[in-house]
Amino acid sequence: MINKQELEKIKEKALAEHIPIIMDETLEVIEKYLKKSKPKTMLEIGTAVGYSAICFIDFLAEGGRIDTIERDEQRVREARENIEKVGAANMINIYEGDAVEILPTLNSKYDVCFIDAAKGKYPFFLQQALRLLNDNGIIFADNILYKGYVMSDYNKHKQRTAVRNLREYIKEASENDMLETEILDVGDGLAISRKK
Numbered sequence: 786m787i788n789k790q791e792l793e794k795i796k797e798k799a800l801a802e803h804i805p806i807i808m809d810e811t812l813e814v815i816e817k818y819l820k821k822s823k824p825k826t827m828l829e830i831g832t833a834v835g836y837s838a839i840c841f842i843d844f845l846a847e848g849g850r851i852d853t854i855e856r857d858e859q860r861v862r863e864a865r866e867n868i869e870k871v872g873a874a875n876m877i878n879i880y881e882g883d884a885v886e887i888l889p890t891l892n893s894k895y896d897v898c899f900i901d902a903a904k905g906k907y908p909f910f911l912q913q914a915l916r917l918l919n920d921n922g923i924i925f926a927d928n929i930l931y932k933g934y935v936m937s938d939y940n941k942h943k944q945r946t947a948v949r950n951l952r953e954y955i956k957e958a959s960e961n962d963m964l965e966t967e968i969l970d971v972g973d974g975l976a977i978s979r980k981k
């Protein structure tokens with residue numbers, strides 16, 4: 786069992802430093818699913834300081850493990866410290882580098898994929914998650930509604946590429962015959978795709 790006090794400290798520090806971590810209500814939805822399905826292997830794209838990965842650990846099957854990818858060197862360092870602090874070093878493995886380069890080199894299969902990194906790369910992450918996902922597995926994609934921009938006619942330059950790619954993710958996940966996808970309006974929007 787992860788030490789809840791340590792976990793709370795990690796969360797508070799991340800929030801104080803404006804490091805984007807999973808929102809409580811999004812976490813609740815994912816944890817509910819994990820509790821039921823007890824996955825053995827999980828892939829996370831976007832570790833930040835390890836908060837969500839540490840939260841998920843308690844819900845995995847015995848001997849379960851999480852592989853998580855992060856490109857920011859300082860966050861990787863802090864995530865490793867946090868993971869060590871809560872005694873989860875043998876359950877969480879961090880791949881340091883750009884997920885766009887790392888994902889194509891992976892060949893392990895996962896029961897659950899959690900996409901929570903650069904929004905402009907979501908369609909690519911979906912393609913890779915599908916390749917690495919076990920049958921009956923599930924893909925969660927956080928921030929899929931991006932502050933409501935994705936479902937509005939919002940077209941500001943800075944966010945345009947992200948919005949276009951998030952819309953493309955929704956279209957691909959919804960139209961893919963291998964997947965059953967729903968979009969939940971929790972937190973910043975969560976896409977849930979089950980592999981048939």
Ligand SMILES: C[S@@+](CC[C@H](N)C(=O)[O-])C[C@H]1O[C@@H](n2cnc3c(N)ncnc32)[C@H](O)[C@@H]1O
Nearest residue numbers: 805806807831833836837855856883884902903
């Ligand atoms: C929203 S945060 C992850 C939060 C974390 N999942 C949590 O809830 O505790 C997104 C992270 O993804 C990382 N990231 C963004 N694009 C990436 C990429 N292409 N490859 C690896 N990491 C990436 C960022 O550096 C950032 O730390």
